Amino acid sequence: MQTNQTLSLPNMGCGTWAWGNQLLWGYNESMDDQLQQVFNLCVNNGVTLFDTGDSYGTGRLNGRSELLLGRFAREYDGINKNNICIATKLAAYPWRWTRKSIISACNASAKRLGKNVDLVQMHWSTANYAPWQEVGxxxxxxxxxxxxxxxxxxxxxxxxxxxxxxxxxFQERGIPIKTLQVQYSLLSTYPVTELGLKSVCDDLGIKLIAYSPLALGLLTGKFSENGNFPKGVRGILFRQILPGIQGILGTLQSIANSRNKTMSQVAINWCICKGTIPIPGAKNLEQAQQNLGTLGWFLNDGEVAELDNAAAKSEKKMVQNIFQTK
Incomplete structure (x- = not known):
């Protein structure tokens, strides 16, 4: 007998949020208070869906994202408190291959959060390398x-x-799939344009969640070919991609100027207009305010078409997640 309550995801008009591994880049404990302020600001403005994962945080930070998110949710005392929805993704680690192992993983996440997980997600499919593992x-x-x-x-x-x-x-067991999360942005249209996931999800009643809607920051307009780049692999990737996406960036800038919005806000709003739930990250109040400016308005059909055209003509695309299956 199923004892579940119905999971109600926030609609796109109310907004959604991501709370992922970006939370921990350069993390130090002095950031906790600021992150709590970000969380409070989001929920107070109707952003109530928070996405995390049990693999976010390694070493001494293992599980830190879930711990923080659980604490922030408990300590928040304002409007929309009862609407907070916490989603976590469970990693398909090599040592996890039985049904009991995934149950134990979810219980561990619930312990860190201080409450049951609202929405539990399989972080990635093992179909590309160990399809047998996925059954359990x-x-x-x-x-x-x-x-x-x-x-x-x-x-x-x-x-x-x-x-x-x-x-x-799942249908054989009477279990609905609530969401499917994929890398989706103006630089990563592959899941929709080539795999046709949006129409399939619509047919099956599944909400499509778009992670990395700003393509790791490439669509923010903060980086130029001759400017400063992030350090490490991200910087190498940016140097390779930026010269080939000037058409997209120019179109974003033009629409942003006419709308009195930022390029980031236009890029995220495009995801919303495509019928997805974008989950941009935020680790400070400035970024949170930026993302909140995405809500309460929609690009018109002509603007969406302009961006679609720029994306289709782009010489470069974002590298796909290696775990993405067909």
Whole structure:
């Protein structure tokens, strides 16, 4: 007998938020108070969906994202408190391959959060390298729902074929897939334009969540070919991609100017207009305010078409997640 409550995701008009590994880049404990302020600002403005993962944070920061998010949710005392929805993704680590292992992982996440997970998601599919491993993990995900330990289940980095395979397995047990999370932005249209995921999700009643809607910051307009780049692999990637995306950036800038918005706000709003739930990250109040400026308005059809055209003509695309299946 299923004892679940119905999971109600915030609609796109209310906004959504990501709370992921970017929270921990350069993290130090003095940031906690500022991050609490970011959380409070988001919820106070109707942003109530928070996405994290049990793999966000390594070493001494292991599980830190979930710990912080759970604490912030408990300490928040304002409007929309009862609407807070915490989603976490469980990693398909090599040592996780039984249904019990995924149940234990979710219980560990719940302990860090200080409450049951609202939406539990499989972080990635093992279909590309160990398809046998996935059977037990998915069975465990389904068990969590049947046992009433979560309100909904979702997937991440699944393509159309693999999604339909999982949907069939879950349908046999009467378990709905609530969400599918994929890398999606003006620089990463592959899941929709080539895999056709949006139409399939619509047919199956699945909400499509767009992670990395700003393509790691490439669509913010903060970086130029001759300017400063981030350090490490991200900087190398930016040097390779920036020269080939000037058409997209120019179109974003033009629309942003006419709308009195920022390029980031236009890029995120484009994701919303495409019927997805974008989850941009924020680790300070300035970024949070920027993202809030995405809400309460919509690009018109002509502007969306301009951006679609620029994306289609772009010489460069964002590198796809290696775990993304077809």
């Amino acid at each position: 993990l998915l069975d465990g995900l389904a068990d969590l729902y049947e046992q009433g330990l979560v309100k909904g289940v979702g997937l991440s980095n699944y393509g159309t074929k693999r999604l339909l395979w999982v949907h069939k397995r």
